[in-house]
Amino acid sequence: MCINSCTTFVSPYAHLDICLKVGYNTCKNITSGGVKHPHTIFHTIPIGPQLQALWQHPNTANKMHYCKERTQQVFDKLLANDGFINAFDDIFCGSAYIHGICDGTITPDDTLLMISINGAQLFESRESDC
Numbered sequence: 001m002c003i004n005s006c007t008t009f010v011s012p013y014a015h016l017d018i019c020l021k022v023g024y025n026t027c028k029n030i031t032s033g034g035v036k037h038p039h040t041i042f043h044t045i046p047i048g049p050q051l052q053a054l055w056q057h058p059n060t061a062n063k064m065h066y067c068k069e070r071t072q073q074v075f076d077k078l079l080a081n082d083g084f085i086n087a088f089d090d091i092f093c094g095s096a097y098i099h100g101i102c103d104g105t106i107t108p109d110d111t112l113l114m115i116s117i118n119g120a121q122l123f124e125s126r127e128s129d130c
Contacts, residue, residue, distance in 0.1 A: 002026070003039040051111055067092070068108050071101060 001008045002019040009016055009026050017026055027036040054060045070092045077085055078098075085093050091114060092098075100106035 001038065001040040001042045005040070008042060009038070047113065051113065064111070067110075067112055071108075074098070075101075 002022065003024055004019070004022055006019050006021040007013055007016075013020075018024060019026065024039075026038060028039050054064055070090060074085065074090075074092050088094065097106065106112070
């Protein structure tokens with residue numbers, strides 16, 4: 001990976017010796033044996049196998065049912081309170097989630113993954129305000 005995280009040198013970029021964006025060498029040094037040592041290594045942990053593993057143990061498999069149980073509680077509150085929720089205390093109370101359930105985009109058998117990133121800049125040329 002480029003020292004500035006511009007490019008990862010895999011697939012179509014594997015043959016490159018410099019970053020096309022900033023012109024830096026891809027490697028910090030090359031040994032006498034011709035072995036390249038990259039500036040930065042990016043580790044990938046595929047999320048699919050991580051989520052599948054949660055279903056393998058009874059304790060974590062039981063916790064995976066929280067979404068379905070909590071959704072039922074929210075819908076029970078909506079029915080009891082003429083479509084209103086008094087306290088938004090969970091992601092499952094949000095309108096985007098509720099609409100996803102109602103229109104079938106999210107089904108009871110789906111596994112939902114939520115991430116929260118603090119300080120991520122979404123746009124290259126300006127400060128993000130979201």
